Amino acid sequence: MRLLLLCCALAAAGAEPSVWTWRCESGSCVRRPAAGVTDGMQLGTCKLTCGELSVVWPRPTGPAAFGSETVPFLIDNIQFQLVAPDPVKPMLQTATEIFLDSLRALQPSGLGGRRAGCRPDGACEPAVAEQAVKVTVAVESAGTALTLETSEYHQLLVNHTAGGQVSVLLYATTFFGARHGLETVSQLIEYDEENACLQASGARSRTKCPILDSPALLIILGSATLSDAPVYPIRALTIDTSRSFIPLSALRRTIDAMAMNKLNTLHWHVTDTHSFPIEVSSEPRLVQYGAYSPRKVYSAREVAQLVRYGRQRGVRLLPELDAPAHVGYGWQWGEDAGLGRLAVCVGEEPWQSYCVEPPCGQMNIVNENMYTVLGKIYKDFNALFQPDIFHMGGDEINFNCWKSSPEIAEHVKDRGGDPSDDSEYMRLWAQYQVRAAALWRNVTGRSTPLVLWTSDLTKQEAVRPSALKPSQYIIQVWTTGTDQQIGNLLRQGFPLLLSNYDAWYLDCGFSAWVGVGNNWCSPYKSWQTVYDNSPRAIARSFEPAGADYASLVRGGSAALWSEQSDAQTLDSRLWPRGAALAERLWAEPDTDSAAALTRLVHHRERMVQRGIGAEPLQPEYCHLNDGVCTT
């Protein structure tokens, strides 16, 4: 997936270096022929210094100022000072390693073992070789867990001191703020090929560059001040690993990419009807019967590692066990084991009568043994994820499935109900939800906020008051941004997460996977649509005079349902649209996507350099000529 940095073809052919130079004109980097130009900049220098926001993504929310000087330096000369309470220190140290890796990734491949910034003969440009860059990171709090209350605030001061040293001072309340700050610092650094070339040839001449691909020289913006904190505490991607399996390496890469964008939540829709790919150690039959194959499994140990991997990168894993619909394979062994049917309608046909997509399946919520198994899953999930928020799914329940399952209809009848009446099943569902929530609480011994998708349950106020309390549940909205239900939920005081499909479903617009034509939520949601979808504006559109609905929005998540995504397509579906989402959730900018274009195009290039297969937004020409690719 990775765009391989290419070997220097022209140099190998003995041709001359780039004929271009750049100039900053009212915030845009303009390409000009280099001949005769003495005040030209290389592209990296220009991008760092030209725009109002430099090339920082997502844009800072606090005051920010960026200087116009860049300082070349060698990666080996970065020194760190870490001032932090003990529990945070090792995490901070690892964060600096990740930071250095992100800088190494900027350099073209093929440098071999050569020391950065030096000629093949080992000689180094003295001024550069001695340039010190000192990064001081101070963290106040000893907390190492990410919660809805965690401060992600940070403050940054970059200064090229009189003594010649570049000093980077980063202050944050928590580790999480500090790692965001390091992310920002990494975005103030570019690989500068032209400078590298000059250093390599040892001559201040731009006409010859004999070894373009040898020295790895970086430049850092000489001065910058900013303070920054996110607008929303939950900035998420929703990833489905049931319809198609996503290998662990791809999940890790996704977390890397999220960290580059200061997204902090991987909402993991682990299971669905199609497959149950996660090992629940206390009930191995779930994965045995549920995995597509023994290769398509997350072992418990891998999950625990991934949780740590995420936390180190400022990303919480928010597990979802979608229920009572969207279950099926993994649960079908109950009858053989003498536990009765744990799930009903599994693979039932015609599927249109029993569920929203093949294959069908729903929990047998009247089977007591089902709750025993559910308790085991909750216990393992709690142990593995140690989640501060838990997602219970709760979408797309099909009453006809339950109604047509004899034991459930019987149960309704036994209780004196009318088994042909939908409202009986609505009541069962609400009871299930109350019981499942209590089960989760008992297992975890905590009252973690619970998340539910919008559904008939969240819609029906008649059922809801006893079942769902705004103090307990966050509702994730997947219907459109104009759905009146959003207003109703806000009026009752429910905190919301937005994933309205008309903007934030990343799987839309491709080939149909049942039938012909394109898939159900076509068209494709462009990065502009993703960027311009404002949770605040949506909340306010439902707000009566005097109310403050926007403060109930906890954030949002762009969802990649994986009917048509796996490791092959993951990156190109998620990025750079996930980056557009990230700026919306971090900053809630008043400006629109057009104002963000130039920075996003640059950020996409940066993500590719760091190993993410993000889609190109435009011809490279547009990146080399700011502002020309517009209507």
Add this chain to the structure above:
Amino acid sequence: MKLLLLCLLVWVANAQDTPNKAEHHETPHTTEHHETPHTDTTEHHENPNKTEHHEAPNKTEHHEAPNKTEHASGEASHTEHKTVEAILSKAEEEKVSDWVQDWVEPGSVCKLKSPLTFPWMWECREGACLRTPVSEATNGMTLGGCKLTCGKGLTLWPKPTGTFTIGKTPVSFKYSQVIVIVDAPQDVRGHVEKAGNRLKETLRDMRPPGGSCLELSSASDANLATRQLTIRVTVERSDASLTLKTDESYKLNITHTDADQLEAHIEAKTFFGARHGMETLSQLVAYDDANDALMTVTADVRDAPVYPVRALTLDTSRNFISVAGLRRTIGAMAMNKLNTLHWHITDTHSFPIEITGEPRLAQYGAYSPREVYTRAEVEELVQFALERGVRLLPELDMPAHVGFGWQWGEKAGMGNLTVCLGKEPWQQFCVEPPCGQMNIINENLYKVLKTILVEYNDVFQPDLFHIGGDEINLNCWKTTPEIAAFVKEKGGDPTDDEEYMKLWIQFQERVYDMWTSIAGEQKTILWTSHLTQRPAEESLLDPSKYIIQIWTTGKDQQIGDLLKQGYELILSNYDAWYLDCGFSAWVGKGNNWCSPYKSWQTVYENSPRKIAQSFQSNSDAAASQPASQSDFSAQILGGSAALWTEQADDANLDTKLWPRGAALAERLWAEPETDSLAAQWRLVHHRRRMVARGVHAETMQPKYCHQYDGTCYID
């Protein structure tokens, strides 16, 4: 408040500035951080610096120090921690499981070493492989075995056009027992042998890393050690180049002899047919997890393509595509028996190819010195493609779609070689930014052009050449003083569009003559345009000299007009075969111009034959000619799905091209009467095979659908 904190920070930083040896331990180059105190002893089993690296996609991973405090925040979490430990400390060396694997993607390993049995087998029912509980299966197979033997060639793509039969019983063999014997004329013997070696590599790579997930019983197939698969490849003719006349047919026969040996015989007129036959053979082999071996079936296949030009059009100017990306694309094309990479090398945006006779083109035209195809690379690529049955069909799009790469003319004393370069507002001078068009009245332009054409002919040795010729903006020339003056000097009216049409027609004739004087008489290709819209006697495009590539819709009346005049056509109608459609707009908002996305079903169902015939019935109904006497579909040379790269580069090349390129391939190879639904199971299987062979083809459906043929439908 914030300012205060910053002051504090500065103070802290300064305080730490005093030399302090201990601080150096915190620099990233010590290994200190790998050894932070563990409370969790099971962590040591992870050996993170070894095991993790194998899985890291791009870069070094870090061992994350577990943190004491996060586990010690209360009684409840203390017990949870123990649970985690218990889970993590599960012994690695558990019994190898009985799990059955079905298809192996690169790098995937058996994840669960569970003593439990895999609960599924597959049964073939009415041509469909259905996942069935082991307890209910009466004639269960592994998924791979089922797909190989169930129905009529569930594993074949594109489907053969001749008669074929496939056996019902898989026969296992060891990779080490495969022999390839080549019987071919000297001129192509090397090609055939290389293809045979690649076939062997393909078979070898079917075995997953670490082998089977099954517990193997040694007695399952006693003859495995002595059973050979002998692949005999017979080629009749010595043609080593691919032309419109090349016979690509082949016969494949796989038999299981009485002596319990496997013999596969591929017979073809040409190397190209034989190579296709080897591709088909590879599709009749699967990994056999029950024996940790391979398996195949008896088969008899006769096959030949319907169209001689089965192409992808790939643009490397809007965004650069690495040579590795091009090679991967050619490899994937070969898996689909596509035979033509129509390479739209240059455009206004960049000129990424080295022309040794005029180095300024790439110097001024490449996005960067790294984004260039050197002559040596192109020569190698031509060879690489030929060995895989793929011709490189170069396009030098002109006289529009040129620009960067040509802008040095004036300084070099040659006048403007191009005009309107980067001119704004672009909407008035071209179809997309940046603008640029050839200065067709500058004699020096033709000198440079000749240098390029001579070199293209040397490097590509093409049997077909593409001159582009699309989207000329007459206003660009009209507003260029030197061109307007030229028109005036010749006595024309410089405000009259027709004058510029005339210049364009003259340019086209001159370029055609130049090319054929270099490359010899051959047909050249043009895109549909304002020029091709005109009757041949006006456009002076002789149907015996020009092939027209259609990019307008499949309903465009121009198609009928061109057919009636006798032109041969290549279809790339954008309403079905433009693979870049449906994504974010790259200028402005919303989605891009040719949205929606063209689904694989749309790609598959776009039939050149039907399109041609739809115009035939219109035009011939009145004349009541029998269809056989002027069969328009006989003028169809084939088609090409185009990936314009404004929004594609190495990062998403594969996902844009595949599996839609495979849908195209079957349409062009077979022109099936059946629709996409009938092809779905096979294509889902083929897509997984492409992934296993290293192509990042998009997922079409949940894997569930691949495990249960026919369940993912809609009425």
